[in-house]
Amino acid sequence: MSYERLAKQIIEEVGGKENINSVIHCVTRLRFKLKNESLANKETIKNLDGVMTVVISGGQFQVVIGEHVSKVFAEVTKLIGKAPEDVDTEETTEKGSIFSRFVSLISGIFMPVMGVMAAAGILKGFLVALTVLGWMSEEMGVYKILFVASDGFFYFMPILLGFSAGKTFKTNSYITATVGAALVYPTMVEMYNAGEALSFLQIPVVLMNYTQSVVPIILAAFFVAKLEKVLLKIIPKSLQLIFVSLIILVIVVPLSFIVIGPISVYASQLLADGAMALYSLSPVITGLFLAGVWQIAVMFGLHWAFIPIMINNITTIGFDPINGLLYCTVFAQTGAALAVALKAKQTKLKSLSTTASISGFLGITEPAIYGVNLPLKRPFIMACIGGGLGGAVAGFFSAKMYGGFASGGVFGIPMFIDPEGLSAQFYGFALSLLISLATAFVLTLLFGYTKEIAEKQEEKKSA
Incomplete structure (x- = not known):
């Protein structure tokens, strides 16, 4: 090519x-x-x-x-x-519905950091697995250094998201990153942990721990963008280089600690509580429905609306059940593509579906969806059925993701091990992956890629 x-x-x-x-x-x-x-x-x-x-x-x-x-x-x-x-x-002013603009905004903020976020999450998951299995101790130097490598992203996430949000809101990303750095400044974290009191111009400050937080820096970055536009209009160009940034920091950093941060943290907790309340109504039905339609949502980019909720759950309650339900969908699409790879006679389709299967096991489903399953239609439907069944099983066993974020594939599986040790919860999660893979594979073999469909593919090739 x-x-x-x-x-x-x-x-x-x-x-x-x-x-x-x-x-x-x-x-x-x-x-x-x-x-x-x-x-x-x-x-x-x-x-x-x-x-x-x-x-x-x-x-x-x-x-x-x-x-x-x-x-x-x-x-x-x-x-x-x-x-x-x-x-x-x-x-580049966004047009369309409010939801469409929200999805575009969230994807713009999180997309640049998704790769390193997934890598950090996978590394953290492997460390949990190694310690649970007794192959590594938390006292070992190799563990401590690799833990810093895995946890550094999440601990300082307000800085990284601040930079990304600055670009998305089309403002000075170094200012927004600096605001994020102020939120996680060690002195402030130590004061919070020590339970000390703090005031700013006689205004009491509600100290909170903003490490690993998501919502506060996004709202602060939005406020920076609005304030910068105003300042650029009223401050002479000869003074803008220094004084725009100075005024923004003097206003936004205190405002973040006094107003934006506390409100955001409480809102984040409400969001996590709301997500858990919906999940607790029926984890099995929730898993069946969400996992059944998840890859359709991914196709249209609607999954970005869930990413902040998943990360927010991790930072507020220490785990996320939503990704526990949805993780199996990657294996369902992979199973369907693998079945096509076994049955296809066309050299090109067999090669494409084989490559797509390998990518699927690594967590990348687009080749399987767009190159194989969706064009053939039936394999995609079988994969959705397999995903739904896997999601129901994951819900039954209360599968959860701990301590980070995994985007898919075999390397993210350790992220679902409880730091307290292996349990039925994790085994049930692993079972959900196998059920999704096997169901989509068998259904595609039997009904998704029949002899008639194969013959039609050959007719298209020769036409």
Whole structure:
């Protein structure tokens, strides 16, 4: 595949570089923000060699590439001559429903950090597994250093999310990161742990621990963006370099400790309590429904709305049951693709489904969904059924994710081990993965990729 050629074709078919406001990429997709989406030739792009499909969601025109997306992205940015941050604020004002704009906002904040977040979470999970099995001690130097590597992201998450939120809100990301740093400054954390009192200009400050928090820095970054716009209008340009940042820090940092932070923490706790209340009504039914439709939500980018809830659960109550229900869906899609790989006669489809199965076990489902299961239709349905059954089993055993965030695949499994030790909860979670995989695999073998479907595929190939 010529990445340069594919990049040229994509740019041309989205309306040319003049129609591109910005472009970023995730694990498998190029995510464009276009000035005029009607100028993009969706069907033409879907049929390009090297493109799996096109999804329009959350204000983004998403071109699904697969594992080679970073290489195509590199060629795209060369050709359009601007980096993702070189965007005119006025041109990129989000349009659409409130929910669509919210999903776009959340994805913009979390997408840049998802890779390292998943890596840190997986490492933390492996450390838990090694200590539970007695293969490593918390007193060992190797454990302490690797724990710092895994926990550093989550401990200082307000700084990293502050930087990412600054970019998303189109404000000075170094200011928002500095606000995040103030929230987790060691002196403030020590005062909170010691139960000390603090006031600011005679105003009492409700000290809280903002390490690993999500909501406070996002709200603070939003406030920074609004305040910066006002200051840029009223402060002379010759004084803006220093005084805009100075005034923002003097106002926003105290405001974050006095108002934004406490309100956010209480709101975060209410959100976690609400999520747990819904979950506790019937974990089995919740798992059956959510896991059954989860990959459909992923296709349309709606899963981003759940990411803050999952992370918030970890930071407020120490575990997250939602990802415990949904983790099996990756294995369901993988099982369906694996069945196609075994039954397919076409060399191209067999190769694609085999590669997609390997990617699926590593937690990347786009090749399986867009390259195999969805085009064939029935395997995707069988995978949804398998995911639903797995989710119900996970709900029955109260599966939970602990201490981090895992995005999918076999390497994230240790994240679901209780730090207190192995229990029926974890074994039930592992069973949910096997049931999802096996159900989708068997159903696809029997009903999802029949002899008739295979013959139709051969007819299409020869047509």
